[in-house]
Amino acid sequence: MGLAAAWRARSSTAAGAEGGAYKETPADERLFEQVYLQYTSEYMKGPMYWHKDKLQGSLPDYPGxxxxxxxxxxxxxxxxxxxxxxxxxxxxxxxxxxxxxxxxxxxxxxxxxxxxxxxxxxxxxxxxxxxxxxxxxxxxxxxxxxxxxxxx
Structure with missing residues (x-):
């Protein structure tokens, strides 16, 4: 009985979550694009790729x-x-x-x-x-x- 009640409660909460589905706003979309662009540009600076920011003489900053x-x-x-x-x-x-x-x-x-x-x-x-x-x-x-x- 307990398993059936837990399964029913779980399926009812999932149905409730689908009813109030998240809708992306233009601000959320811009934020995602900014974060994605920053992440990919930092990823491309990784050890396998050449980038001018990795040169010691031009920008000797360390992350953070x-x-x-x-x-x-x-x-x-x-x-x-x-x-x-x-x-x-x-x-x-x-x-x-x-x-x-x-x-x-x-x-x-x-x-x-x-x-x-x-x-x-x-x-x-x-x-x-x-x-x-x-x-x-x-x-x-x-x-x-x-x-x-x-x-x-």
Whole structure:
């Protein structure tokens, strides 16, 4: 008896669903076309097909991690620095600038290395390594600005 009642209830709900059949509106049709077009275009970019968007130099975005959103750079541009706050990056920028400037000034003016080499000595390598932090401070400054624009 239970099986017969369940079968009858199932057939009556199916008949009720057919009575109020879904009717597609023009908005639904446009939405389906948009989703289908986007899906097929992404599918065609798969590993078996060549597409200009797959070239690393032209559009290096990874899915779900856009480089530019609303005309501003996102933290994904920074790579490993994306988890740093703008305050931390500002500190690193000033630190690298100070150390790099120190190494540069020491090498050229306060402890002139070219005069030492002319006298038969050797360069002080620490000044060279310190001066290499000067351009890195500029990129830290840019990273700080990007994080500041993103509210971090």
């Amino acid at each position: 991690r856009p480089m530019i959103r609303d005309g501003k750079y996102t933290p994904y541009v920074l790579g490993n620095l994306k988890s740093f706050s703008s305050n931390e990056l500002a500190f690193l920028s000033m630190l690298f600038f100070g150390v790099g400037l120190y190494g540069n000034l020491q090498f050229n003016y306060y402890d002139p290395q070219w005069a030492k080499v002319d006298a038969g000595g050797y360069f002080n390598v620490s000044y060279i390594v310190e001066s290499l932090l000067l351009p890195i401070s500029f990129f830290m400054h840019i990273a700080c600005y990007i994080q500041k624009q993103n509210g971090k």
